[in-house]
Amino acid sequence: MSTQLTPILTRFWDDPRSWTLATYEKHDGYKALKKAVTMPPADLVQMTKDSGMRGRGGAGFPTGMKWGFLPPPDGGPRYLVVNADESEPGTCKDTPLMMAAPQLLIEGVVITSFAIGCNHAFIYLRGEVVHVYRRLMRAVEEAYAAGYLGKNILGSGFDLEVTVLAGAGAYICGEETALLDSLEGRRGQPRLKPPFPAVAGLYARPTVVNNVESIASVPAILLHGASWFAGMGTEKSTGFGIFSLSGHVANPGQYEAPLGITLRELLEMAGGMRDPNHKLKFWTPGGSSTPMFTDAHLDVPLDFESVAAAGSMLGTRALQIFDDTVSVVRAVSRWTDFYAHESCGKCTPCREGTFWLKQIMERLEHGNGSQDDIDKLLDICDNILFRSFCALGDASTSCITSAVQYFREEFEAGMHTSAAEMFPPAASTLFAKETVSA
Amino acid sequence: MITDGNPNYGVVPSTGTAAYPADVLASLRADAELTMARYPRARSALLPMLHLVQSVDGYVSLRGIELCADLLGLTAAEVSGVATFYTQFKRHPNGTYTLGVCTNTLCAIMGGDEIWASISEYLGIGHDETTEDGQVTLERIECNAACDYAPVVMANWEFFDNQTPASTKALADDLRSGAPVTPSRGASRVCSFKQVSRVLAGFTDGLADEGVGAGPASLAGLKVARLAKVDDGKAQK
Helix, strand or coil: CCCCCCCCCCCCCCCCCCCCHHHHHHCCCCHHHHHHCCCCHHHHHHHHHHHCCECCCCCCCEHHHHHHCCCCCCCCCCEEEEEECCCCCCCCCHHHHHHHCHHHHHHHHHHHHHHHCCCEEEEEECCCCHHHHHHHHHHHHHHHHCCCCECCHHHCCCCEEEEEEECCCCHHHHCHHHHHHHHCCCCCCCCCCCCCCCCCCHHHCCEEEEEHHHHHHHHHHHHHCHHHHHCCECCCCECEEEEEEEECECCCEEEEEECCCCHHHHHHHCCCECCCCCCEEEEECCCCCCCCEEHHHCCCCCCHHHHHHCCCCCCCCEEEEEECCCCHHHHHHHHHHHHHHHCCCCCHHHHHHHHHHHHHHHHHHCCCCCCCHHHHHHHHHHHHCCCCCCHHHHHHHHHHHHHHHHHHHHHHHCCCCCHHHHCCHHHHCCCHHHHHHC | CCCCCCCCCCCCCCCCCCCCCHHHHHHHHHHHHHHHCCCCCHHHHHHHHHHHHHHHHCCCCHHHHHHHHHHHCCCHHHHHHHHCCCCCCCCCCCCCEEEEEECCHHHHHHHHHHHHHHHHHHHCCCCCEECCCCCEEEEEECCCCCHHHCCCEEECCEEECCCCHHHHHHHHHHHHHCCCCCCCECCCCCCCHHHHHHHHCCCCCCCCCCCCCCCCHHHHHHHHHHHHHHHHHHHHC
């Protein structure tokens, strides 16, 4: 095995009471902040640029560059907003991070705020994870009590207030401008860009919106150096990231590794497929919004460039693994339900298009498809992709077009045979054996 | 739709129009003021305030909408426009417990569909419907960021990992009978919908230190890395 795992963010998750400040301080917690407040903020921005870290929330935009886009200070407020609205199907890294080690995120928030000149930061958490919210609120409380938040942090003269709020169930709020609208107490619908949040974000003020894992990686970069971070991963996709394996794998879970690791390597670490008699059929490299891969892509390095060159996107490293018991039509049909359900309604291609896609996918799943349904699907996808207001519409087409590309015959079979007949669902379940023996 | 001649701001049916008792109103207003004070602009508190309304009424009631509108200087239509956008804001009285079965693709395939079918039949209710005793509201939920624990069931937004049809029925039975229930990763017990709504409004309940830091799947990679390190050490000797 050539690539080794690199537990950095995950390194102390198995400590008893890993979420407390005391545990975090035992594991170098807030050492980076102590260093940060002695540095010129511009150096912190430069350090993050030098590390080459690209945003860990899916789009992969360089984090340091995002910070650098803020206009020069004009005396008015500037904001940091952490996107903790983890909802992309398959994505399950930020939630365990905030449950096990919320102080990592808080320290990252303080350092980032200091770097960009923000005195009030917000963490927007999805509302459907109440215990994570408890842990975050407690972490903020502890950080205030220890003087890591509040007035004159560590005697530096720097003030920071942090507000953590819970959303209320809307996938679209993971889109950064929809998140800002939601944070302003509105329906979470995306805004026209430009202006980008760096120029006019929260309350139309300069705002940095970053993913949880990006911000949580900042303390480690500061402690060990930009070149240490850039020394991991590949040339253009530097550093480490949490890879989330789920589905038909022996040991699903979180595997923190340098970018560029392959699924073959990860699968080996995770004990292989759930059942050696069933081989890998399809998988998503970065959640349901990234075009699916097959067993032909086991050796694609999981970095931004290699995954893109192979026709997909690294996204959030959400590796959903499906073996050959699974109907790809059923999987895609359900994802399509999801996008139709979560379409915010703002733009026509997405609002109407996902609704049409859903109807066609349902027909095909039940073996009632008609002769021209595949062409119709692709035609609708063509009319949604790059014609929608935001990436949600684009994303809704990824699973369909990639599945038709790799498994067209299954869509053709959907004209006469149901998915359940071809792939009995019971065989795919976690409790498949229980069902069989009962 | 029953409207009783009252305005209906997306609340189905329109119920609960009796004014808040004075003491309830006073504490709601006080809590809402605390919430608004957390933001540079008060309207940012609207989502937390709607959670707060649910913590008292068990759903987003007409009087709750009107209260938020009054406090924020918005129209009731503007507030209901926001409330009806988000799935966690309930438009009719919710049960004491929301039982959510993830039926997004991965969980569905890992058994979520079987769990959904069996629990829906067992309780005799469908999506967003509540048992007659008012205890359990059943929901098909979207991906809840715990795919490595599929299939996942949420009870009032606490994690129940690696569920089966049988375990979910037992969970529903316990919730309905008031027997103690412990989430896989969460507080030591499942709080009521109203209690959880208060937490979601940003008011702590002191339970943050309960439960595990991480479940087994969250530690899977760390475990492999630790073993590899031990092997490396041996190899060097």
